[in-house]
Amino acid sequence: MPPPTSPSILEVRGAISRINAEGVAHFDMEMLRALPAARLETTTAVTDGVRRFDGFLMRDILAHVGARGTAVTARAVNDYAIEIAIEEFDRFDVLIAYEMDGEPLLPGDKGPLWMIYPRDQHAELQDIRFDYRWVWQLRWLEIR
Template identity: 60%
Template sequence: MLIGVGLSVATARSENMSLTAPAGEVRLTVTGNIRKTNSEAAALLDDAMLEALPRHTLETSTVVTDGVKRFDGFLMRDLLEFVGADGKTVTANALNDYTIDIPMEDFVRYDVLVATHMDGERLQPSDKGPFWIVYPRDEYSDLQDIRYDYRWVWQLIQLKIK
């Protein structure tokens, strides 16, 4: 299913806006070409800010788990709109120093989830948490290509918009 919602909604607004300061622990940092910040050139996001994004559920298999899993979280495109992202690439960084560039088009074409929970359990840094980028791989045969498997970033802590 091709999603008609683009990231151009965020780019239609030209003014820079500030986000409120995080009240809790910073769980995700977004930098790069964004218009909404709460720190010098960054959006520092805590759980309350991220939980305010619309919630979604995705059931899919993965290459690193057995069977179909239920993932809960928010859509990457909602997060990118929230911070006013404008770019062609998102560089995702993980706690384990894994880094990969993901085309922004992925988040327009597919309902890519930033998972906070798997099978009802909060993702922990000791496993795949605090966040895991999850693609709806069972819905689209093209997402079963190994190139997409590399984009499933677990232990996600930072995004840079280019």
């Protein structure tokens, strides 16, 4: 996989087969926008009303790096981290958003990347346990 041409905003490591640095796959925004695009409209626990999110599906980036594990630890810039079973990304269209309502997600708010669950499409995702998985300012994924 070619290295990014601008600063990396997402790093994927662990049990992956496609890398562009020693043991790591770095992605800049251009590389992330080259993944298959996805859109999700849903409410969130931290915004008002239904919002439109654009980005890529978590399962697509996992396939892109050749992930071979059973769990992903998603970590934010502030070191918030949560472990999520990979099977969840097959069950639900979990989006890594880089835009909300047509505007780029900014680092000073929830961006540049925010993990979004399709909570309005699945009643079970409206449980607070899933709200903890909405990692904003996402920076690292570790596959195990």
